[in-house]
Amino acid sequence: MADVSRPADLHVEARNEQPGVAVVTVAGELDVSNAETLESVVAQVCDGQPAELVFDLRNLKFMDSAGIAVLLGGARRVPNVHLRDPTPAVRRVVEVTGLTTVLKLRDAG
Amino acid sequence: MEPGDAAIADAGPGSTAALGPAGVTESGREADPEAQGAVAAPYSGSRWRLSRAALLTLAVGLLITAALSVAALILYNHNETRLLKLRARELSLVLSTAVPSLQTPLASAAELADATGGSPKKFRAFMTPLVGVGRPFASASLWRAEGLPPAPTVVVGTPPVLASRPTEAKRLFAQARTSGQLVLTGLLPGAVPRLGYAFAAPGAGGGYIAYAENPLPASKRSQLAESTGFGDLNYALFLGRSRRKSDLLVTNMSHFPITGRQASTVVPFGKGAFTLVVTPARSLGGSFFENLPWMIALVGALVSMAAAVLTERIVRRRADAERLAVVLDRVASENRQMYTQQRGIAQTLQHALLPEAFPKLDGLAISASYVPAASGIDVGGDWYDVIPCPDGGALLLIGDVSGHGLRAATTMASLRHAALAYAAEDTDPAAVLSKLSNFVNSSSPDYFATMLCVRVDIEQHSLCIASAGHLPPVLVAEGQARLLEFEPDMAIGVARNWQYRKTEVSVPPHAILIAYTDGLVERRGELLDEGLERLRRAAAAEPPELDRLVADLARRLPAEEHSDDTAVVGIQWRT
Numbered sequence: 001m002a003d004v005s006r007p008a009d010l011h012v013e014a015r016n017e018q019p020g021v022a023v024v025t026v027a028g029e030l031d032v033s034n035a036e037t038l039e040s041v042v043a044q045v046c047d048g049q050p051a052e053l054v055f056d057l058r059n060l061k062f063m064d065s066a067g068i069a070v071l072l073g074g075a076r077r078v079p080n081v082h083l084r085d086p087t088p089a090v091r092r093v094v095e096v097t098g099l100t101t102v103l104k105l106r107d108a109g
Numbered sequence: 110m111e112p113g114d115a116a117i118a119d120a121g122p123g124s125t126a127a128l129g130p131a132g133v134t135e136s137g138r139e140a141d142p143e144a145q146g147a148v149a150a151p152y153s154g155s156r157w158r159l160s161r162a163a164l165l166t167l168a169v170g171l172l173i174t175a176a177l178s179v180a181a182l183i184l185y186n187h188n189e190t191r192l193l194k195l196r197a198r199e200l201s202l203v204l205s206t207a208v209p210s211l212q213t214p215l216a217s218a219a220e221l222a223d224a225t226g227g228s229p230k231k232f233r234a235f236m237t238p239l240v241g242v243g244r245p246f247a248s249a250s251l252w253r254a255e256g257l258p259p260a261p262t263v264v265v266g267t268p269p270v271l272a273s274r275p276t277e278a279k280r281l282f283a284q285a286r287t288s289g290q291l292v293l294t295g296l297l298p299g300a301v302p303r304l305g306y307a308f309a310a311p312g313a314g315g316g317y318i319a320y321a322e323n324p325l326p327a328s329k330r331s332q333l334a335e336s337t338g339f340g341d342l343n344y345a346l347f348l349g350r351s352r353r354k355s356d357l358l359v360t361n362m363s364h365f366p367i368t369g370r371q372a373s374t375v376v377p378f379g380k381g382a383f384t385l386v387v388t389p390a391r392s393l394g395g396s397f398f399e400n401l402p403w404m405i406a407l408v409g410a411l412v413s414m415a416a417a418v419l420t421e422r423i424v425r426r427r428a429d430a431e432r433l434a435v436v437l438d439r440v441a442s443e444n445r446q447m448y449t450q451q452r453g454i455a456q457t458l459q460h461a462l463l464p465e466a467f468p469k470l471d472g473l474a475i476s477a478s479y480v481p482a483a484s485g486i487d488v489g490g491d492w493y494d495v496i497p498c499p500d501g502g503a504l505l506l507i508g509d510v511s512g513h514g515l516r517a518a519t520t521m522a523s524l525r526h527a528a529l530a531y532a533a534e535d536t537d538p539a540a541v542l543s544k545l546s547n548f549v550n551s552s553s554p555d556y557f558a559t560m561l562c563v564r565v566d567i568e569q570h571s572l573c574i575a576s577a578g579h580l581p582p583v584l585v586a587e588g589q590a591r592l593l594e595f596e597p598d599m600a601i602g603v604a605r606n607w608q609y610r611k612t613e614v615s616v617p618p619h620a621i622l623i624a625y626t627d628g629l630v631e632r633r634g635e636l637l638d639e640g641l642e643r644l645r646r647a648a649a650a651e652p653p654e655l656d657r658l659v660a661d662l663a664r665r666l667p668a669e670e671h672s673d674d675t676a677v678v679g680i681q682w683r684t
Contacts, residue, residue, distance in 0.1 A: 007427055029633065031672075032512055062633045064673070065511035065559070072603055092637040097559055097578030098597035101602065 008062070010034040012041050020051035023084075024074075027059035032065035039070045046077040048084040055103075058085035063093055075102045082106045094095075161423035170413025173405055176341065181402040185394065190370060192393035193342075197372040201341055201385050204346070214239050214246075214289040215319040217592070222317035223253050229263040240266035247303070254282050254309060254316035261320070269322050270297040271305050271551045284380065285309040291379025293407035294322075296348060296356070304348070304358065306379070320355040320684040324361055341391055343404045347384040350375060358383065382591050394499050398544060447607060458518045459491075459674075462525055464528070467637075468497045470566045476656045478663035480628070490517030491626045491676040502567055506532075506541075507678055508560035509626040520556050524548070524601075528560075538562035538575035539609040546577065546599070546607045557602035561624050565680060572614045572622065577601045580627060581641070583648045585658070586620035590649035592641055621655055621681045623648055623662065628675030633667055634666045655681040 008029035017023045022045045026038060045053065053074050073084075075081040082104050084096065094103055161165070172396055182653035190332045202415040218235055221306050229251070236249040250261035250269045260271060260277040271278050271294060285292045291309035297303040301324040309318050319575070326491075345367060347353070353374070354365055376383040392399040473493050490510030497503055506528055510517045524545065531544045561579035563572055574582070574593060579601030581592045593614060599607045623644075630640030644666060650657045659679045666674045 007666060021178075035512075064631070065509065065557075065627065068600075069511040069555065069557055073555060089636050096580060096597050096637060097557075098599040099578060100574075101599065 010037055011053060011059075012038050014041050014052070016048075017054070020054070021047065021054060022050035022078075023054045023056055025056040026061075029062040030060060030070075031064040032066035033063065035070050037066070038093055039073065042070060042074045050078060050080070052080040054082045054084050056084045057087065057090050060087060060090050063090045063095075068093065068097060068099065071103050072099070088093040091093050116257075117275070128181050130589045134579060143623070159417065159421055160424040162424050167413050167417035168421040170416050171410065174409025174413060177409060178406040185398050185402060186370075188394050188398065189389065189392065190372070193370060193372040193387060193389055194341055194374075196339065196393065197374045197387045198343065200342065200387060201376040203339075204383065204385065205378065208378055210245060211306055211321070211377055212308060213292065215321060216310065218249070218251065218319035219255065219308050219310040219317055222319065225319050227251065229252065232263045233265055235522055240321075243251075245323075248322040250320050252278070252282065252307075252318040252320055253284055254287050254318050257283045264682055265375060269305065269320060270299055270303050271320065271322070281307050282309065283307075285318060286316070288380045289620045290640050293348070293379060293381040296325075320344045337660065338510045341389060343388045345386045346376075347386070348381075350384055352384055352386060354386075362388070367450050370424075385493055388564070394445070423570045451624040458522070461523050462492050462518070464494050466502070470503055470567065471501070472576045472683045473503060473565065473680070474655050474681045474683060476659040477541055477611050478674070479660050479677075480663050482628075482672050484673050490521040490556075491628070492521045492604045492622070493676050494525065494529070495678070495679040495680065496529065496532055499566070501534075502536070503680070504532050504536050504538070504541075505563040505565060505622075505624060505678065505680060506556050506560065507626065507676060509560045509579070509676075511556050515557065520558070524558060524560075526622060527664075535551050536564055537566050538573055539611040542577045542598075542601065542609040543607060546601045546603075546609075547605050557600045559600045559627075563622070563624065565622075567682065570618070570620070570682060571591070573611050574614065575609045577609065577610045578609075578636075580625065580630065582625075583623040583645055584616060584620060585623065585648050585653060587615040588653075590645045592645055596663055614631060616682065619653065619682055621648075621653055621658065621679055623659070623677065625662075625678070626674070626676045628673035629662065629670075629677060631673065653681075655679050 008031050010030055011025075011027040012027040015025075016025055022044060024041060028036060034072070042053075054072070055071060071083070077104075081102065083090075084106055086094065086105060091105060094100060094105065111288040114203075123411050132496050164503070205267070214236070218232060218614045221231055221235055222228070231518070233526040236246075236529045238244070240246045241251050246266065248266040248269050250265065251263040252259055255506075259282060261272055274297070281292055281294055282626050285307045286309045289309070292307050294307075297305060303322045303324050305320060305322045307318055307320045309316075316554040343360075343362045345352075345362055345365075346358045348358055350365075368386060369388055371386055373384060373386040373390045376385050440451060460479075461507065463477075463479060467477070477493060490512065491508070492510075493505075495503055495505050508521065508524060508528075510524065510684070512523045528541060528545055531541045535541065539562075540617035542560060545560065558577070559579040560577045561582060562575045562577075562581070564574075565572060572593075574595070576595070576598055578597055581594045583590050584593055592613070595612045625644075629638065632640055644662070647662060648658065651661055659677050663675060663677045667673075
């Protein structure tokens, strides 16, 4: 029951970087056990109708399809969505699902 | 147990049990009243009624206390009796020291009389300092032993009472002459009773008897004990060996006969004797030992009660804990039951979506394996199918809906039906995926799905592949395995009217194509490419036998915790 009773470690933080640019920092592991946590944060952020939604993923070590679904949910409500600094593992998952046109990968570098 | 086998077994008879949950739920409800009773009645025993263990503790404690108290009491009594005997002996020793102080002057006087022929002058001169108030004797006299009737020849002090009792005098003097020791009269009556002592020098020719008398203290009461360090004793001194009150000489006791703890001893006194009876005036061993039995009883009773209360608390706590454990156990069991039911429903639905059997196709073998997540209430939305095409080829479909549980499974169900419908219209894989992208996007906006659609041309030994964000299949041929990687296309459910690309691949004879869902390669803490490479190597290492390869990959490759469902489907050209 590991995936139900013991959710993976996840830290979510939302802020406005510039007017109209909302940044949601997601760190740890994002999977089916805790995707709802991020989902509620994203829903709140989208209610503010930002022009741009940025997911800061530099410390996100793992993301499964349930996590991607949450990011896509944000992309449905905010036209401009970027994934900032995704780790290689997360980047690869987004690439392989062919979603890079919706969830644009961007390295802050 | 083969994971794949387990899944198939679950889908069979297990599905009936899982799909008939009404009965199970009802029976669960029926069990409720009993459960309610147990939960609603937390230790309903009376607040003041002790448990058996507490009562036992109290009883044992009180028994031990009583035994200790009795033992202390017995010990105390024994000790007191022993001490009393010792004190009686000590007192009798003190009393017997009086003998020489009486005998010596009388013996000297008798010998002096014998030597001087009974000189009154000498006798008076010798005895006068010893007679009077505050001196050893009240009356002293010299008698002739043979004189009949016996009469004193010389008298110093008050006249002897014995002079008026010739019979007693005669008997006394005879006794004195034969014994050579101090002899005692009986109690001599008078206003103040007296006691007389007589001594005759042994073997003397003169035959004189020295005699003295002393009055008894008023009312025979004496403060002797207080003045001699025996204040802790009451005593009675009797003449002779009797304890008759008529023989009582002195005492400080007021009640006769003497009762209670007592000790008596015979005090030799010249030819005669006194009997000394003592009782304790207070505890001889000290008040601590006197009170000890009662202190033990009190403390023991208190300790017993405290122990009983403590035991009661422990018993009640344990009872509460056991009751709680039972309740928790029931809750856990109900949870397990509910969990099993839900999981059963989802799994049943999932397996209903998977093909029971593949079509028989000339020149193509098909094999598949499904490994459900090891644990968790959710089942994945994985699905695969192989459907024959009108032209003799086949269409292989495999997909994975994001998320888990009933919603994922139902999404996959609608996706499956739509895919089969679209495939009937057109077997072009890119066209099937394009139509599906519209379908999912409109029907289930919170989910997305990856899907691989492969058109298999058996005769031409070629594949036409379209992928909606799905993981690349593996082609095993001529002892080698490679991933059929191409530019990934958009997953289904994200963008409408997406135009999917298709890739043609020609395959060697006896080639094997393995398609799968992410549970087979995805592991936490590593790049997806590492999982893909692990799969490629494993596929290359196995002998090219389809059923075995599919089963082995499904069994060995998923992560140990396999928290995600895994589907593996493979096809192999027979030529």
